[in-house]
Amino acid sequence: MVSTEIEALVQQLARLPGLGPRSARRAVLHLMKKRESAFAPLLAALQTVSERLVTCTTCGNIDTHDPCAICADPRRDARSLCVVEEVSDLWALDKSRLFPGKYHVLGGRLSALEGVRPQDLSIDALVTRVAAGGIDEVVLAMNATLEGQxxxxxxxxxxxxxxxxxxxxxxxxxxxxxxxxxxxxxxxxALRARRPVG
Structure with missing residues (x-):
C-alpha cells in the first residue's frame, strides 16, 4: 500500500487524457525512481508553465507569452489565416509544418445540442481580424463533423x-x-471532393 500523498498524485495523473490508473501508477513509480533526473525537472517545468500560462489575445492559442510564439514569428505569412476549433487543432496542424500562416482559435464549434452559439465563440474577433485587412486567404479547418461543418x-x-x-x-x-x-x-x-487526375 502507498501513502495517501502518492495515491493522490496517481489519481491526479489518471485524470489526464490518455492516462488511466495503471498508466498513472507506472508514471508515478518512474518519477519516484528517477527523482533527480525526472521528477524535479518535471515539477519545475509544471511550475514555470503554470505561472506563465496565458491565452494569446491575437489568435487564442495557449502559450507562455502574449502574443504567442506563432503570432510573434515574423517568418509567418500574415496573409494566410487558418481557423480552427480548439488549441489542440492548432497544435496538430502546426506540428505538421505544412501551413506557413497564422491561426485563429474559435474555442469550440457551434452546437445546438450543447447550446454553443456564435457569441460563445471568438467569431467576432475573427471577423475583426479579417476586416482589418492584410489577409488574403482564410482556411476553415473545422473537424469533419456535423457541428464542424x-x-x-x-x-x-x-x-x-x-x-x-x-x-x-x-x-x-x-x-x-x-x-x-x-x-x-x-x-x-471523397466522391464529392474528387478532382481531375494529372
Missing part, C-alpha cells in the same frame, strides 16, 4: 462580404486507407 458554413456566411479567398480542408480518403474499411460518410465525401 455547420460552423464552417456559418463562418463562410459571416466572411462573405470581405475580399478574402475562403478555403476549406479537404475531406475524404486517408492516405493508405482501403475502401472496404471506410465508412459511408467518408466515401461520400
Amino acid at each position: 455547420t460552423t464552417a458554413h456559418y463562418l463562410a456566411e459571416r466572411l462573405e462580404g470581405y475580399p478574402v479567398r475562403l478555403t476549406q480542408l479537404a475531406h475524404g480518403l486517408p492516405v493508405g486507407g482501403e475502401l472496404d474499411y471506410l465508412d459511408e460518410g467518408t466515401l461520400a465525401q
